[in-house]
Amino acid sequence: xxxxxxxxxxxxxxxxxxxxxxxxxxxxxxxxxxxxxxxxxxxxxxxxxxxxxxxxxxxxxxxxxxxxxxxxxxxxxxxxxxxxxxxxxxxxxxxxxxxxxxxxxxxxxxxxxxxxxxxxxxxxxxxxxxxxxxxxxxxxxxxxxxxxxxxxxxxxxxxxxxxxxxxxxxxxxxxxxxxxxxxxxxxxxxxxxxxxxxxxxxxxxxxxxxxxxxxxxxxxxxxxxxxxxxxxxxxxxxxxxxxxxxxxxxxxxxxxxxxxxxxxxxxxxxxxxxxxxxxxxxxxxxxxxxxxxxxxxxxxxxxxxxxxxxxxxxxxxxxxxxxxxxxxxxxxxxxxxxxxxxxxxxxxxxxxxxxxxxxxxx
Numbered sequence: 001x002x003x004x005x006x007x008x009x010x011x012x013x014x015x016x017x018x019x020x021x022x023x024x025x026x027x028x029x030x031x032x033x034x035x036x037x038x039x040x041x042x043x044x045x046x047x048x049x050x051x052x053x054x055x056x057x058x059x060x061x062x063x064x065x066x067x068x069x070x071x072x073x074x075x076x077x078x079x080x081x082x083x084x085x086x087x088x089x090x091x092x093x094x095x096x097x098x099x100x101x102x103x104x105x106x107x108x109x110x111x112x113x114x115x116x117x118x119x120x121x122x123x124x125x126x127x128x129x130x131x132x133x134x135x136x137x138x139x140x141x142x143x144x145x146x147x148x149x150x151x152x153x154x155x156x157x158x159x160x161x162x163x164x165x166x167x168x169x170x171x172x173x174x175x176x177x178x179x180x181x182x183x184x185x186x187x188x189x190x191x192x193x194x195x196x197x198x199x200x201x202x203x204x205x206x207x208x209x210x211x212x213x214x215x216x217x218x219x220x221x222x223x224x225x226x227x228x229x230x231x232x233x234x235x236x237x238x239x240x241x242x243x244x245x246x247x248x249x250x251x252x253x254x255x256x257x258x259x260x261x262x263x264x265x266x267x268x269x270x271x272x273x274x275x276x277x278x279x280x281x282x283x284x285x286x287x288x289x290x291x292x293x294x295x296x297x298x299x300x301x302x303x304x305x306x307x308x309x310x311x312x313x314x315x316x317x318x319x320x321x322x323x324x325x326x327x328x329x330x331x332x333x334x335x336x337x338x339x340x341x342x343x344x345x346x347x348x349x350x351x352x353x354x355x356x357x358x359x360x361x362x
Contacts, residue, residue, distance in 0.1 A: 022099070023052050025102075026099030027054070027116065028097060029042070030107065031058070031089075032089075033066060034107045035062075038057070042075060044110045044113075045075075048111055048113050054099060057070040057077050060085065066107075076096065086106075086186075087192070088188035090186050091185045101177065104171075104172075108223040109223070115172065115220060122218075130205055130210035131205060133169040133170075134169075134218025135172075144225070146227060146323070150224075152311055153320075165213060168212055175205070185201070195238045196242050236334055240334035241337075247335070265296075270329050272289070273291075273293035277290045294325070
């Protein structure tokens, strides 16, 4: 998986050359048309960089000034001839890296001053841990309801996650090189575009017997500006659908983060509330069932909604709750759609096999 035929390095340049001891940590930053955020990302990384750390920026065939921005900083720059997606870009960066620890940081993330030292120190102190990741902080840079909702939701979910994690996050996460190479790195064939490639890597690490730790104090600021449209596209096409496929392939997924049992119940209750609301035009008593179902969702997520209120007031929390319910609805529908498509393909495959077998016997 480490090699990808979709993109090849054109040149490796800038800022850091040979001489001196090899780095302990290699920070890998994939970027695709994100020059504005990249400047802030690299400014924070170069300021926080310990002496035994190199920074590698992998430009995924950007058409903006991302490469020119990277060239202004003391980093190595790898430029790809064709777009291959963040999974391929990270793999190329890992192939160029000299460090025993690979730290992945997204181009729209600003790490805290001590983040790199913290990640390296944790892996040094815990040789039994193969990877560590953190979360966004509770101070999202982008204004607006959707951006604040998305970034605060991510922060809350990771802060509530189990320290003994079952997945990985490449927004701000480090992995021992030996473990990364053992499982084949990210899977660019399956994930040619931004998706759940980091989560899937974490699942493979765990299935190979490696331990992953969620370190709640390892935090970074997210610069991304979300729109309602980008949220829907990312949540459905980039996350819900591939998540559902993984779940059906492996039979089960971890009871952690946004797949916890209470989150699954919440999705089911929102689906029930939607059916009840639609049916209330025919049977008005179903409206009471919808209200009861939504009350259950509020109860299951009461700590999250209090968190939203603490960071934006009650009106903000109410708007976030509405977006959250919508998230449960389309996430649940995506799972049902993938499940139905999988069953239909299985039925069609068996029927076709039976027909072909009958024809051969005839």
